[in-house]
Amino acid sequence: MRLVVREEKLAASKYVAGYIIDRINKFAPTETRPFVLGLPTGSSPVLIYKTLVERHRAGDVSFKNVVTFNMDEYIALDRERPESYHSFMFQHFFSMSISRPRTLTS
Numbered sequence: 724m725r726l727v728v729r730e731e732k733l734a735a736s737k738y739v740a741g742y743i744i745d746r747i748n749k750f751a752p753t754e755t756r757p758f759v760l761g762l763p764t765g766s767s768p769v770l771i772y773k774t775l776v777e778r779h780r781a782g783d784v785s786f787k788n789v790v791t792f793n794m795d796e797y798i799a800l801d802r803e804r805p806e807s808y809h810s811f812m813f814q815h816f817f818s819m820s821i822s823r824p825r826t827l828t829s
């Protein structure tokens with residue numbers, strides 16, 4: 724495991740977003756060979772998603788051939804409820820991306 728330290732939350736978030744973008748771009752995903760990305764919720768990753776969206780809009784990465792899954796979800800909670808992790812990902816990531824990733828989970 725490699726520990727990367729940044730003093731500010733934004734700097735740490737930009738590092739993580741940049742790491743994800745590099746991995747996606749180096750993988751060069753296609754429709755038949757998608758890049759699979761597990762997504763967490765919580766307050767910690769919010770700036771990561773914001774940065775991913777900004778860099779996506781700047782043309783640095785496409786999510787067209789990226790498949791995502793939510794790392795967890797509430798049991799029996801309607802996915803359209805604002806408390807669901809499905810709604811969280813839509814609010815913080817998918818609704819703001821031009822080429823939305825495909826999702827494996829609800």
Ligand SMILES: N[C@@H]1[C@@H](O)[C@H](O)[C@@H](COP(=O)(O)O)O[C@@H]1O
Pocket residue numbers: 763764765766767768795
């Ligand atoms: N489902 C996630 C948890 O897996 C995570 O541990 C938590 C962290 O939240 P925060 O980033 O706000 O500390 O957020 C959500 O509840």
